[in-house]
Amino acid sequence: MVGALQDFGSVFGRWRLWWLMANQDIQMRYKRSVIGPFWISITLACLMLALTYLYSQIFQQEFGEFLIYFGSGLVVWVYVTGLILDGCGIVLENEGNMRSVPMPIPVLASRIVARNAIILGHNLLVAIPILMLFGVRFTPIALMALPGLVLCTAIGFFGAIILGPLCARFRDVPQVVTNIVQAGMFLTPLFWRPEQLTDTRSAIVDFNPVYHLLKLTRGPLLGETPDALHWLVALGLVAALALFSFMTLASVRKRVFLWL
Amino acid sequence: MTRVLLDNVHFSYPVYELTGRSLKISLVRQFANKGVEKRKNGFVEVHAIRGISLDLKAGDRVGLLGHNGSGKSTLLRIFAGVAHPTSGRMLSEGRVIPLIEKGLGINPELSGYDNIELPLRLIGASSAEVQRARKSIPDFTGLGDFIHMPVRTYSEGMKARLAFAICTAIDGDILVLDEWLGAGDIDFMDRAQHRMVEVAHNSEIVILASHSLDLILNVCNKAVWIEQGCIRAQGPPASVVPMYIAAQGAGEAAHVGAKVSTG
Numbered sequence: 001m002v003g004a005l006q007d008f009g010s011v012f013g014r015w016r017l018w019w020l021m022a023n024q025d026i027q028m029r030y031k032r033s034v035i036g037p038f039w040i041s042i043t044l045a046c047l048m049l050a051l052t053y054l055y056s057q058i059f060q061q062e063f064g065e066f067l068i069y070f071g072s073g074l075v076v077w078v079y080v081t082g083l084i085l086d087g088c089g090i091v092l093e094n095e096g097n098m099r100s101v102p103m104p105i106p107v108l109a110s111r112i113v114a115r116n117a118i119i120l121g122h123n124l125l126v127a128i129p130i131l132m133l134f135g136v137r138f139t140p141i142a143l144m145a146l147p148g149l150v151l152c153t154a155i156g157f158f159g160a161i162i163l164g165p166l167c168a169r170f171r172d173v174p175q176v177v178t179n180i181v182q183a184g185m186f187l188t189p190l191f192w193r194p195e196q197l198t199d200t201r202s203a204i205v206d207f208n209p210v211y212h213l214l215k216l217t218r219g220p221l222l223g224e225t226p227d228a229l230h231w232l233v234a235l236g237l238v239a240a241l242a243l244f245s246f247m248t249l250a251s252v253r254k255r256v257f258l259w260l
Numbered sequence: 261m262t263r264v265l266l267d268n269v270h271f272s273y274p275v276y277e278l279t280g281r282s283l284k285i286s287l288v289r290q291f292a293n294k295g296v297e298k299r300k301n302g303f304v305e306v307h308a309i310r311g312i313s314l315d316l317k318a319g320d321r322v323g324l325l326g327h328n329g330s331g332k333s334t335l336l337r338i339f340a341g342v343a344h345p346t347s348g349r350m351l352s353e354g355r356v357i358p359l360i361e362k363g364l365g366i367n368p369e370l371s372g373y374d375n376i377e378l379p380l381r382l383i384g385a386s387s388a389e390v391q392r393a394r395k396s397i398p399d400f401t402g403l404g405d406f407i408h409m410p411v412r413t414y415s416e417g418m419k420a421r422l423a424f425a426i427c428t429a430i431d432g433d434i435l436v437l438d439e440w441l442g443a444g445d446i447d448f449m450d451r452a453q454h455r456m457v458e459v460a461h462n463s464e465i466v467i468l469a470s471h472s473l474d475l476i477l478n479v480c481n482k483a484v485w486i487e488q489g490c491i492r493a494q495g496p497p498a499s500v501v502p503m504y505i506a507a508q509g510a511g512e513a514a515h516v517g518a519k520v521s522t523g
Binding site: 014016017020021024027028031032096097098099100101102103254255257258259 | 273274276337340341342343344358360361364365367369370377378381382383384387
């Protein structure tokens with residue numbers, strides 16, 4: 001118990017370590033490229049425009065309208081799923097370090113949170129101008145997306161502490177998570193709107209946590225004030241994950257070395 | 261007060277990959293002698309440390325000796341706080357500097373200079389220590405302008421110099437070392453040797469695992485001989501090392517002799 005608390009505390013004490021690692025991660029991904037991390041922004045812009053071009057025709061919607069809906073959702077989707085997928089790897093990608101120096105798991109979780117937050121920053125840099133170009137007017141309501149993003153971040157952080165050790169112990173879990181995330185891209189109201197579904201709505205919309213996160217982030221960007229329900233779901237999820245990650249950490253912190 | 265205490269420490273680890281593969285299980289059994297046990301639910305477990313008790317105080321310079329697979333490295337990882345005892349008590353007071361893997365945290369794409377911070381942060385350096393290391397390391401390594409070139413362009417000797425300079429840049433109370441960190445080329449060896457002695461001197465407790473019996477005789481004031489996860493003998497190096505040599509078979513003795521001369 002005390003050990004798990006100390007591990008969480010090291011997130012503050014050793015912030016320079018995870019911040020440095022996250023920055024090196026980004027630097028390495030785009031090493032020796034001329035524009036470096038701005039490829040992140042360009043990649044997102046391409047995906048946004050290409051998929052909008054296709055799906056606006058399939059769904060028979062106006063290009064700009066669809067782009068705003070889909071583009072704002074995509075930014076959030078990329079952030080949340082990036083956190084989940086990277087969260088699976090926190091123990092495995094640090095195997096060498098964990099064999100040689102004591103490495104508290106929350107520090108490793110912070111590394112992937114910081115890495116994904118940097119990517120989010122680059123993505124917003126291109127997404128916001130594009131959305132504005134197609135007519136989004138950012139009202140003060142849009143600022144309500146910020147607490148929504150903070151909740152996504154918290155979910156990613158606590159989720160990584162649970163997923164990382166789990167994926168190290170059971171090497172099939174990362175594959176399961178990848179599949180869920182891949183299918184989830186189409187099963188989450190990202191391209192389509194919940195109203196378009198009739199009988200299956202509750203199963204894949206109301207019980208889909210990412211739907212509520214989208215309502216808290218994409219909603220304000222598009223000028224909607226989120227309902228209390230979405231806040232409750234997201235806060236409840238954060239609380240549950242925080243508790244569960246603490247329990248996970250307390251039980252695995254001494255054993256995770258055995259699973260490397 | 262700096263202190264490290266192990267009280268009847270046991271450590272076993274499971275080998276999951278071997279589940280259900282009898283050929284590999286038998287190979288491992290032969291390799292690690294009697295340390296391998298099969299659990300009820302199928303996976304193999306290696307009992308690497310079997311009831312070790314040690315009480316180390318300031319001034320102790322401990323040399324661990326033993327064959328490959330005797331449990332030396334595992335024991336070192338327990339001292340470093342990386343592995344935790346399966347049962348028994350482990351207590352350590354003081355700042356531990358774990359130098360188990362040479363070149364930890366060094367990124368070949370970055371320059372030598374940009375590689376100073378991460379390895380130091382990994383072993384727990386403060387910002388002040390990183391700053392100091394940034395000033396001292398370029399001169400100490402003698403890499404000149406190469407310090408600003410990517411490490412992948414370095415020769416092995418240059419890499420060894422950099423890794424050595426980085427991991428000896430900070431001092432702690434308890435130094436945990438897997439093999440003495442000698443660094444490559446001849447003109448650097450003296451400087452490295454000098455620095456290593458200094459670091460060991462600044463640490464209150466040194467725990468060193470080495471195949472070099474010479475080194476243990478020269479540097480350590482206590483030797484612990486580990487065999488099959490237990491302490492076979494401990495005491496002053498001058499008495500433990502000859503026992504260790506005597507216990508080797510004829511072929512083994514030649515092997516140890518070769519190690520001494522290269523170490």
